Amino acid sequence: MTVDDRFAEFREQQAEREDLGTWNEIVTGPVSDWATDFSHTEPEYAQRAIEIWADLPERCPIARTERFGGAWLPTRYEDVQAIAYDTEHFSSRAIIAGNYRPPLDIAPVGGEPPISSDPPFHHDARKLLLPAFTKANVAKQAVTTEAFCHSLIDGFAGRDVVDAATEYGMHIPIRVIADMLGFPAEDSDRFKHFVEDALEGINTPLEEREAQPDQLFDYLLAQIQDHLDNPREDLTTYLLNAELYGQKLEPQHVAGTMALLLIAGIDTTWSAIGASLWHLAQHPEDRRRMVEEPAVRATAVEEFLRAYAPVTMARLVKEDIAFGGVEMKAEDWVLLPFPAANRDPERFERADEVLIDREVNRHAAFGLGIHRCVGSHLARMELRIALDVWMDRIPDFELADPAAVRWSTGQIRGPRSLPLRLR
Numbered sequence: 001m002t003v004d005d006r007f008a009e010f011r012e013q014q015a016e017r018e019d020l021g022t023w024n025e026i027v028t029g030p031v032s033d034w035a036t037d038f039s040h041t042e043p044e045y046a047q048r049a050i051e052i053w054a055d056l057p058e059r060c061p062i063a064r065t066e067r068f069g070g071a072w073l074p075t076r077y078e079d080v081q082a083i084a085y086d087t088e089h090f091s092s093r094a095i096i097a098g099n100y101r102p103p104l105d106i107a108p109v110g111g112e113p114p115i116s117s118d119p120p121f122h123h124d125a126r127k128l129l130l131p132a133f134t135k136a137n138v139a140k141q142a143v144t145t146e147a148f149c150h151s152l153i154d155g156f157a158g159r160d161v162v163d164a165a166t167e168y169g170m171h172i173p174i175r176v177i178a179d180m181l182g183f184p185a186e187d188s189d190r191f192k193h194f195v196e197d198a199l200e201g202i203n204t205p206l207e208e209r210e211a212q213p214d215q216l217f218d219y220l221l222a223q224i225q226d227h228l229d230n231p232r233e234d235l236t237t238y239l240l241n242a243e244l245y246g247q248k249l250e251p252q253h254v255a256g257t258m259a260l261l262l263i264a265g266i267d268t269t270w271s272a273i274g275a276s277l278w279h280l281a282q283h284p285e286d287r288r289r290m291v292e293e294p295a296v297r298a299t300a301v302e303e304f305l306r307a308y309a310p311v312t313m314a315r316l317v318k319e320d321i322a323f324g325g326v327e328m329k330a331e332d333w334v335l336l337p338f339p340a341a342n343r344d345p346e347r348f349e350r351a352d353e354v355l356i357d358r359e360v361n362r363h364a365a366f367g368l369g370i371h372r373c374v375g376s377h378l379a380r381m382e383l384r385i386a387l388d389v390w391m392d393r394i395p396d397f398e399l400a401d402p403a404a405v406r407w408s409t410g411q412i413r414g415p416r417s418l419p420l421r422l423r
């Protein structure tokens with residue numbers, strides 16, 4: 001059987017698969033009490049998450065909701081850290097909390113290795129990816145990333161107001177990951193939809209939710225076929241040639257990891273760039289320092305990552321367990337809000353202030369434990385260059401209309417509409 005047949009067979013099996021996961025009724029609508037009925041998919045959470053996290057530790061050990069078939073929301077650093085490290089009791093079988101839970105036997109590999117994998121498989125799947133994301137390797141993308149950021153700003157010529165979320169931040173990680181995977185740059189719009197479906201569309205009906213991965217996998221398999229027909233040096237070819245336990249990766253593993261890389265790097269970095277510009281738009285003193293003391297930019301990037309950390313991940317409880325003063329049941333979701341942990345006053349001095357020259361800053365924006373972000377060097381490179389180019393070219397700017405700023409709902413938090421007036 002040729003490699004191409006293996007992928008064709010995988011696609012057929014996927015199309016015919018009978019999904020044995022579980023599905024809960026969709027519950028939407030305003031939250032009655034954030035301690036007992038939280039929902040990370042409501043617009044109020046998008047707008048007020050920071051206040052909600054700050055209030056919860058006073059009110060309950062760990063917040064609870066009956067939505068999504070039952071979920072928990074710890075907000076203290078200590079609890080988030082303990083759960084992230086405890087792979088014995090908390091599984092990564094699914095990391096986006098919603099109404100759908102995949103079948104139990106999908107563990108320990110999961111649909112998108114390594115983020116969906118548990119030990120011991122996780123270690124091997126992660127190790128495969130590390131060489132592609134070393135500091136030295138991602139540095140190779142720096143020159144083209146910088147040129148791309150300049151080209152986006154060139155496009156603003158003559159305009160007073162631009163949307164820094166949709167006309168700047170969003171395009172940067174899309175272009176970088178498309179280049180790395182060897183996908184056509186003109187497919188960018190499709191990537192945006194794949195990301196929205198996976199991360200924000202979690203309260204959609206089951207039939208719709210089930211169809212979403214099909215569109216993504218059809219796209220990925222077309223790219224895989226193109227790479228098999230026209231081999232070239234990029235991340236897709238690397239994955240197609242990679243071996244585990246003396247054999248080429250299973251088609252499902254290749255496609256799942258490609259899906260992960262496409263999705264993990266876009267919304268996250270887009271959110272980090274947007275949140276940093278949102279902050280700077282409202283703080284003239286920080287803008288001035290970024291321009292007059294370029295050395296502060298390095299600590300500023302880390303502080304923006306701490307204060308506006310975009311990523312919350314989820315786990316599924318493996319067996320009933322008493323944890324942190326609450327009784328968790330098997331198959332409950334647990335959200336790991338790394339952004340809330342980053343604002344815990346027990347862990348950080350002046351936790352609720354954004355200090356762009358903060359020296360000691362061991363934040364958890366890239367996660368904690370075995371799943372810590374593989375793409376952190378890439379994300380930092382993109383964020384640093386995006387802000388460098390913006391500040392060099394547009395040193396003075398402000399929110400054009402504070403009421404028009406819209407933050408995303410769901411587990412990845414960042415501005416999705418950010419009109420800025422350029423001065």
Ligand code: HEM
Nearest residue numbers: 114115264265268269272311313366367371373374375379
């Ligand atoms: C500012 C941008 C980013 C942030 C804040 C971020 C954050 C995170 C976090 C919190 C995790 C841990 C997940 C967990 O515990 O379940 C994670 C994992 C991961 N991230 Fe990122 N990420 C960013 C950008 C990227 C980029 C650009 C890529 C690569 C294209 C990437 C690839 C990954 C991968 C592959 C994992 C899974 C690692 C594993 O399971 O061992 N991320 N990221």
